[in-house]
Amino acid sequence: MNKPLRRVAIAALTLLVILMINVNYIQGSQADKLKSDPLNARQFTAQWQHNRGPITAGGVTLASSKKINKKEYQRVYKQGELYSPITGFMSPFNRTGIEGGYNGLLDGTDKRLTVRNWFDMLVGKKAAGATVQTSIIPKAQQAAYDGIRQATISGRRGAAVAVDVKTGAILAMASFPSYDTNDLATHDSAKASKASTRLQEQKGNPMLNKAMNEVFPPGSSFKIVDSATALESGGMTANSPFDANEFHLPESGQTLHNADGDEQRCSGSPQLIQSFAASCNSTFARLAGTLGQDKLLAQAKKFGFDKPFQVEPGMSSASANYPTKPMGGDKLAMSGIGQGDVTVTPLQMAMVAQAVANNGKEMKPYLVKRVTAPDQSELATAQEQVLGQPISANTASQLQEMMRQVVQSGTASSVVGGQDIAGKTGTAETGNGYYDDWFVGFAPQHNPKVAFAVVTEGSEQSSGAQNSAPTALRIVQAVL
Amino acid sequence: MSVITTNEAGIPVATRPRRSAQLGMLIFAMIITVAGFAQVGLARDGSLPAGMYGYGIGLGILAAGSYIVVARFAPYADPLLLPLAVFLNGIGLAMIYRLDLNTSADMKAAIEAGKKVSYFGPSTNAQLEWTALGIIFFAVTLLVLRDIKVVQRYIYTIGALGLFFLALPGFLPSSISGAMGAKIWIRIGSMSIQPGEFSKLALVAFFAGYLVNKRQAMSTVGKEFGPIKLPRARDLGPILVIWVICLGVLALENDFGTAILFFGLFVSMLYIATERFEWVGIGAVLLAGACLVAPMIPHVSQRIDTWLDPRPYFDGGCKINGVIHNQMAQGCAAHGGQYIADSGQLMRGLFSMGQGGVLGTGLGQGEPWRTPLSYSDFIFTSFGEELGLTGLMVILLAYALIVQRGMKAAIATKDNFAKLFAGGVSFVFALQVFVIVGGVTRLIPLTGLTTPFLAQGGSSLLANWILIAILIRISDSARRPAPQPIQDEGMTQVVNTA
Numbered sequence: 001m002n003k004p005l006r007r008v009a010i011a012a013l014t015l016l017v018i019l020m021i022n023v024n025y026i027q028g029s030q031a032d033k034l035k036s037d038p039l040n041a042r043q044f045t046a047q048w049q050h051n052r053g054p055i056t057a058g059g060v061t062l063a064s065s066k067k068i069n070k071k072e073y074q075r076v077y078k079q080g081e082l083y084s085p086i087t088g089f090m091s092p093f094n095r096t097g098i099e100g101g102y103n104g105l106l107d108g109t110d111k112r113l114t115v116r117n118w119f120d121m122l123v124g125k126k127a128a129g130a131t132v133q134t135s136i137i138p139k140a141q142q143a144a145y146d147g148i149r150q151a152t153i154s155g156r157r158g159a160a161v162a163v164d165v166k167t168g169a170i171l172a173m174a175s176f177p178s179y180d181t182n183d184l185a186t187h188d189s190a191k192a193s194k195a196s197t198r199l200q201e202q203k204g205n206p207m208l209n210k211a212m213n214e215v216f217p218p219g220s221s222f223k224i225v226d227s228a229t230a231l232e233s234g235g236m237t238a239n240s241p242f243d244a245n246e247f248h249l250p251e252s253g254q255t256l257h258n259a260d261g262d263e264q265r266c267s268g269s270p271q272l273i274q275s276f277a278a279s280c281n282s283t284f285a286r287l288a289g290t291l292g293q294d295k296l297l298a299q300a301k302k303f304g305f306d307k308p309f310q311v312e313p314g315m316s317s318a319s320a321n322y323p324t325k326p327m328g329g330d331k332l333a334m335s336g337i338g339q340g341d342v343t344v345t346p347l348q349m350a351m352v353a354q355a356v357a358n359n360g361k362e363m364k365p366y367l368v369k370r371v372t373a374p375d376q377s378e379l380a381t382a383q384e385q386v387l388g389q390p391i392s393a394n395t396a397s398q399l400q401e402m403m404r405q406v407v408q409s410g411t412a413s414s415v416v417g418g419q420d421i422a423g424k425t426g427t428a429e430t431g432n433g434y435y436d437d438w439f440v441g442f443a444p445q446h447n448p449k450v451a452f453a454v455v456t457e458g459s460e461q462s463s464g465a466q467n468s469a470p471t472a473l474r475i476v477q478a479v480l
Numbered sequence: 481m482s483v484i485t486t487n488e489a490g491i492p493v494a495t496r497p498r499r500s501a502q503l504g505m506l507i508f509a510m511i512i513t514v515a516g517f518a519q520v521g522l523a524r525d526g527s528l529p530a531g532m533y534g535y536g537i538g539l540g541i542l543a544a545g546s547y548i549v550v551a552r553f554a555p556y557a558d559p560l561l562l563p564l565a566v567f568l569n570g571i572g573l574a575m576i577y578r579l580d581l582n583t584s585a586d587m588k589a590a591i592e593a594g595k596k597v598s599y600f601g602p603s604t605n606a607q608l609e610w611t612a613l614g615i616i617f618f619a620v621t622l623l624v625l626r627d628i629k630v631v632q633r634y635i636y637t638i639g640a641l642g643l644f645f646l647a648l649p650g651f652l653p654s655s656i657s658g659a660m661g662a663k664i665w666i667r668i669g670s671m672s673i674q675p676g677e678f679s680k681l682a683l684v685a686f687f688a689g690y691l692v693n694k695r696q697a698m699s700t701v702g703k704e705f706g707p708i709k710l711p712r713a714r715d716l717g718p719i720l721v722i723w724v725i726c727l728g729v730l731a732l733e734n735d736f737g738t739a740i741l742f743f744g745l746f747v748s749m750l751y752i753a754t755e756r757f758e759w760v761g762i763g764a765v766l767l768a769g770a771c772l773v774a775p776m777i778p779h780v781s782q783r784i785d786t787w788l789d790p791r792p793y794f795d796g797g798c799k800i801n802g803v804i805h806n807q808m809a810q811g812c813a814a815h816g817g818q819y820i821a822d823s824g825q826l827m828r829g830l831f832s833m834g835q836g837g838v839l840g841t842g843l844g845q846g847e848p849w850r851t852p853l854s855y856s857d858f859i860f861t862s863f864g865e866e867l868g869l870t871g872l873m874v875i876l877l878a879y880a881l882i883v884q885r886g887m888k889a890a891i892a893t894k895d896n897f898a899k900l901f902a903g904g905v906s907f908v909f910a911l912q913v914f915v916i917v918g919g920v921t922r923l924i925p926l927t928g929l930t931t932p933f934l935a936q937g938g939s940s941l942l943a944n945w946i947l948i949a950i951l952i953r954i955s956d957s958a959r960r961p962a963p964q965p966i967q968d969e970g971m972t973q974v975v976n977t978a
Contacts, residue, residue, distance in 0.1 A: 004752045005903050009887035011748075012910035016880040019914060020873060022923045026833050027869035034834025039794050039827060042835055042847060088833050 042201030044092055048072040050107035053129030055087050055098055057136035063087045080181035082145050085173050086211040089181035092189035096198050101314035105371055130379055133370040135169035140478040144174035147471025148456050151463035152176055155203045156434050159210035161350040162475050163217040165448045168363025171479055179206035212317035215343035216455050220252050220279045221438040222338030223381030229299040231395040234291050238398040240270040247282035250329035256285050276402045281337045288336025297322050299479030302390035303352050312367050320348035349440045349453035355449035359395040362387045404445050412465045416473050420444045425464035443476035450479045498559035499551050505563035506547055512557045513570030520578040523844030538608055541616045549619040554956035558885050564878050565948045568933035577604040578844050579855045602855035608936040614945035621949035628898045628953055635689030640823050642682025645675035676738050677943035688900035691753035699754040734779050735925030737915050744911045749904045782821035787925040790823035825852045829920050833864035840868025856935045860917050864970050883910040889955035902954045
């Protein structure tokens with residue numbers, strides 16, 4: 001019986017070896033994944049015991065940790081309302097923004113930190129957290145937030161994004177209404193839960209980052225995308241004449257009105273650049289029909305529509321939408337003026353402007369510039385990354401000229417005329433008692449350095465130029 | 481004469497007592513245990529805990545007693561078995577002590593708040609009492625069972641008793657026998673016994689005794705079906721009947737973990753006894769069949785669903801319109817859904833292991849109590865959290881060594897009954913570790929079995945100490961030198977033919 005006994009012995013020991021392999025797999029390679037599993041409540045109770053590193057912006061500390069007793073730290077946010085879209089928060093049950101995406105580095109449990117201090121790890125000493133430096137410029141952030149707050153009517157929303165044209169670094173990202181992140185960072189879960197419920201019930205959804213996680217109709221600012229399509233695949237140039245006469249929707253026969261006072265400029269066959277500067281709805285609704293849905297969709301997708309931008313780990317934007325299902329003639333015409341089923345995030349529009357300003361090269365947007373260990377050594381640094389080339393350099397330079405024209409002689413000239421800024425206005429009707437007012441562009445007019453998108457929800461008398469262009473100007477002045 | 485000799489099977493057999501090696505390792509096992517207690521206290525209160533001395537001395541006396549019994553009554557026994565058992569029992573006790581302190585603090589707070597407390601949780605005192613009883617059983621087994629062959633005379637009685645105790649909880653009212661979906665306990669007052677733990681040993685003894693008598697007939701006489709030769713019905717019949725009864729009873733009691741054990745036991749022992757590999761093939765076919773049928777049993781299909789993808793069932797899985805939502809049973813009913821199962825325990829166990837990582841948080845410094853039953857079914861993941869991968873590998877190696885030493889005794893012994901008995905109990909021990917540890921680490925669907933020597937629970941501890949006693953007895957007889965034949969070379973006559 002010894003032969004079968006030996007085999008059974010080998011079988012029995014094999015079972016134990018399988019267990020050992022499995023345990024190695026779980027604790028050796030899956031441990032980090034299990035630790036940060038959203039269902040895992042442990043990460044949230046132990047989180048207060050870490051001396052988390054700060055989140056900074058241009059030398060200003062946005063989030064820091066303060067020791068409150070022998071074991072625990074309190075997270076403190078500076079101007080929580082202003083910086084909430086950047087820092088996010090840590091509460092007893094969740095973490096958002098950079099607090100979430102960079103949790104391992106901030107609390108010191110990331111391998112990049114623990115491996116350096118392997119001896120500390122061996123004796124059970126907790127590694128101090130890393131410093132996360134964002135690309136935000138505090139003055140620009142303040143300008144953005146103040147601007148959208150003042151321009152937005154009661155109960156409505158606003159957002160602004162500014163990015164570095166050459167690198168894609170986000171320089172300002174503001175959302176209104178906002179909230180004080182400190183309210184959620186309490187260690188008392190009942191209090192945090194109450195604060196969270198209160199904020200969720202508030203008008204304008206304060207906890208939602210409107211700059212990248214909410215979509216708005218782009219209105220006339222979408223005409224940048226129309227024009228890009230016309231220049232790229234419609235065989236046109238900025239100087240091509242195009243029918244600007246009164247336009248009737250092909251199916252319903254309804255007249256599509258231009259803005260008051262533009263009847264004269266939007267008639268005949270002006271050059272495309274003229275219609276763009278005057279923002280003739282008749283031209284661009286007609287142009288959309290001529291170009292067709294396929295070409296517009298293809299161009300929109302090249303800019304990044306219909307998929308999210310991954311800004312940082314755990315921080316992805318909502319998708320801007322250009323309809324993929326075949327549309328009727330009316331809907332197609334409406335899409336040309338950024339209405340109907342077209343919706344965008346402010347970040348998406350800022351990226352369109354960035355690509356135009358960067359000679360057609362679209363950069364990946366990012367928020368974290370550098371991560372440094374407590375000993376000041378560098379753990380990670382932002383890598384500039386080209387997302388694609390949605391338009392040629394030639395198209396880009398024509399679009400730049402068209403957007404300069406808007407400021408010099410077009411819809412924005414009465415507000416920011418004479419300023420070193422370029423852009424496209426947009427005033428989207430919502431039918432709900434407010435307008436979505438846009439100003440999307442770049443500055444300076446030549447050799448642009450900053451691209452932006454500003455949206456504010458103003459009254460039905462407001463316009464993109466009046467309501468959002470001044471904020472855009474304040475942002476770029478703070479940056480430059 | 482060389483110290484190391486080989487038996488007729490060519491297995492090296494130590495033929496001298498290894499008392500000092502055994503004592504040394506036993507002391508080492510005790511040091512680890514006491515260090516475990518000390519660490520719990522230091523981590524929690526910054527001072528050596530009062531319990532360390534009491535529990536340490538208690539376990540020390542028991543270990544010393546067991547050593548004396550082994551040294552006196554089984555001097556040639558494998559020197560590793562006893563220290564390994566003491567080590568596992570000791571660190572299990574330290575972990576229960578650690579978890580006990582924690583719940584005690586909660587309980588004190590609850591009592592102060594004027595809440596009514598029903599206490600059913602980790603208890604170091606109870607576990608130490610059971611350990612004492614286990615070691616007494618161990619000693620008694622070694623004293624009474626001077627020769628394992630004695631058991632062979634009573635195999636039918638032992639088999640019948642095993643079956644009776646296995647079936648008993650199934651016939652008792654649920655108030656006495658049921659808990660957590662299975663009916664496998666007998667509760668008398670505050671004590672609860674899992675008779676299945678003892679039945680397991682009894683049935684191994686029965687199978688071993690029966691198969692030793694019938695193995696010749698079973699492997700030579702029989703009908704051929706193609707390449708497979710089946711034994712005669714009268715040879716295989718009785719064992720098959722008992723086996724089917726066992727599985728039936730276990731199915732009724734919803735004790736599928738034990739059913740897997742019995743199945744593996746049956747197949748492996750038939751194979752060892754008959755030396756015919758077909759049995760493993762037939763076993764594999766039956767197992768495949770069982771895997772097809774099992775998902776139709778609700779209690780089993782839940783376990784399989786939560787094993788395949790536990791996330792939707794975290795803190796309760798509720799099926800509403802074909803989609804599973806996280807919802808507790810009560811809320812599920814309110815939404816008109818069908819409550820399926822809860823994977824919270826399984827996932828918390830995994831989170832616990834993830835928290836531990838490679839080196840662990842250190843004893844007393846983790847939060848293993850977050851997992852329900854962290855002191856019994858899930859004590860393995862508790863160790864995973866506080867001792868890390870390093871600690872778990874040590875525990876699994878200790879188990880592997882027990883299995884290897886048991887198998888070695890089986891191969892070394894000359895008696896066929898002892899061979900089968902030792903081989904059977906060693907295999908079933910390995911299988912039990914595999915089923916429960918594999919279950920809590922999500923390698924296989926979770927079924928409730930005790931983690932030998934570590935988990936809180938009296939019956940399991942007693943049964944495992946008896947198992948160690950049996951292996952020690954068998955290894956002692958295997959390694960005991962044969963009585964020396966009379967050699968008197970001086971008397972040899974040299975015939976001078978010159």
